[in-house]
Amino acid sequence: MTLNEQVEKMTDIMASFIGYTAIHLPDDVVSKLRELRDAEDDPAAKSIYDMMFENMRLASELGRPSCQDTGLVQFRIDCGSRFPLLEQLQAILVTAVRQATEKTPLRPNAVETFDEINTGDNIGTGAPSISWNIIPAWNGCAISTYLAGxxxxxxxxxxxxxxxxxxxxxVRFVLDRIxxxxxxxxxxxxxGVGIANSVDTAAQLSKKALFRSVGSRNPNEKAAKMEQLLEDGINAIGVGPQGMGGKFSVLGVHIENAVRHTATLGVGVxxxxWTHRRGDIVFDKDLSFTTSTHPGFTYEQ
Ligand code: SF4
Known part of the structure; x- marks a missing residue:
């Protein structure tokens, strides 16, 4: 394959994958919703979960997004320094978002600040947002997508x-917000909760936490305990599915942490x-791929 053909292929795969994640929720989210529905006693709350599953069924059958607000596309990338398309990757993702917006279709949500103009294709200053991490001496590339409603x-x-x-x-900060x-x-x-030294580091970590698989735990024992305590505390508020009351208000609480300055305690949330449209896809150097979140996703040229 020529370089242009490779770029075209990866763009096409990413556009299809983004569209697919707008329609199909990741397996871990579906499992968690099923678990919450099965453990719910409140009939009104149970019927909301049933509606969510009916919504998912129809989205899948009709090939339409699971929510009208398809959000703004955000990426987290762990790309090998030897991945053959590393230099082209940013342009590939921008074009993929434009393509997905047209084909899926995704709702155009990108409004340029100050000009107050909707760009019409979900592309604009800083959009899509891309958070990079380069892995030395690896020739693959792991891309996580998230549609932020x-x-x-x-x-x-x-x-x-x-x-x-x-x-x-x-804890007070998080519970007040909820x-x-x-x-x-x-x-x-x-x-997603970020605990660090400043607003920027805490906010970035709080978003990173949303990219973790639902139900995963922070490797630090104390942080993991706080995740569980926050989950229990938020559930006890009784917001319930769609705010209608019920036993459970969260799919989970994920904490990401980093050092803090001795004189500060930064927190972000x-x-x-419930339509947590996250997708994980990992490319090999020859552009074959695997996806743990959406095993049903296939690509044919
Ligand atoms: S919060 Fe989520 S489910 Fe609700 S309208 Fe926004 S994207 Fe859709």
Whole structure:
């Protein structure tokens, strides 16, 4: 294959994959929703879960996005320094988003700030957002996609707490946000919490947390315990699916952490909704691929 043919192929695969993730939720999210539905006693809440499953069935049958708000596309990339298309990757992803917007179709959501013009193709200044990590001496490339809806991005928040506020302050910060805005973000929510030294590091980690597989735990034992305690605490508020009340309000709570300055305690919180449209795809150097989130995804040229 020539370089141009490789670029075209990877662009096409990524456009199809983004479109596929808009229609089909990842396996871990579907399993978690099933688990929550089965464990729910409240008839109204149970019927909301049933509607979600009916929504998923229809989206899949009709080939239409699982929600009208197909969000803004965000990528997290762990790309090998020896991946043959590393130099072309940014342009590939931009074109793939444009293609997916047209073909799927995705709703055009990108509005240029200050000009206040919708670009019409989900491309614009800083869009799609791409977070890079280069892996030395690897010839593959792992790409995670996420369609960030407006309703679930809205409650996101970050601040720097006085260190004396401690981890109780972090818990208060997260619970306050859920109590104020949680019901607007289409629960059950996936809650990403970042704990670090400043607003930017904490906010970035809170988004990174949303890319983890639902139900995974922070490798630090204390952080993992806090994830469980936050899950229990948020569920106890009783927001329930779609804010209608119920036993469960979250798909999970994921914490990502980094060092803090001795005089600061940065905390960020990001949310995703029940239609948590995350996808993981890993390319080989010859552009064959695997996807753990969407094993049903296939690509034919
Ligand atoms: S929060 Fe999620 S489910 Fe609700 S409208 Fe936005 S994208 Fe759709």
């Amino acid at each position: 407006g309703g679930c991005s809205l409650p996101g928040h970050a601040a720097v707490l006085m260190p004396g506020e401690g981890y109780e302050g972090v 109590a104020e805005y949680g019901q607007n973000a289409c629960p059950p929510l996936l809650v 990001s949310f995703s909704c």
